[in-house]
Amino acid sequence: MPQDADRNPAAPELFALVAAASLSSSQLSPAPLFDCQSCGACCSYSAEWPRFSTEDDAQLDRIPAKYVAANESGMRCEGVRCSALSGEVGKSTACGIYEVRPDVCRACMPGDDDCLMARRAHGLPTA
Ligand code: SF4
Numbered sequence: 721m722p723q724d725a726d727r728n729p730a731a732p733e734l735f736a737l738v739a740a741a742s743l744s745s746s747q748l749s750p751a752p753l754f755d756c757q758s759c760g761a762c763c764s765y766s767a768e769w770p771r772f773s774t775e776d777d778a779q780l781d782r783i784p785a786k787y788v789a790a791n792e793s794g795m796r797c798e799g800v801r802c803s804a805l806s807g808e809v810g811k812s813t814a815c816g817i818y819e820v821r822p823d824v825c826r827a828c829m830p831g832d833d834d835c836l837m838a839r840r841a842h843g844l845p846t847a
């Protein structure tokens with residue numbers, strides 16, 4: 721997951737953008753924000769995730785082969801945990817391939833349905 725702080729362990733810039741967006745409107749309830757670098761739940765949720773989807777060959781070629789599943793359908797998992805994830809879920813985590821992570825990893829945002837489902841599964845707060 722993401723090494724910076726936002727969406728999965730990993731995107732500080734995104735985290736900052738989401739926070740800024742939430743604070744910019746007093747008419748909207750701020751979405752729950754979580755620090756991905758102290759979470760990692762969505763990177764350790766299912767052996768079927770993350771799968772490759774809309775990446776082109778050039779994108780996929782940048783992902784180190786050691787992290788790719790044998791059938792090349794997605795990231796290699798150890799149990800339900802993505803092999804690129806380091807650290808302890810719910811405490812401190814990082815994505816070993818943050819800059820070249822799959823598109824589904826980029827799409828998962830703190831506070832969205834998938835995020836909340838993963839956090840719930842790990843017994844982490846969802847609000
Ligand atoms: S590649 Fe793995 S560790 Fe990185 S963001 Fe995706 S699921 Fe998380």
Ligand code: SF4
Nearest residue numbers: 754756759760762835
């Ligand atoms: S489950 Fe949510 S808060 Fe946790 S790493 Fe994924 S996107 Fe971030």
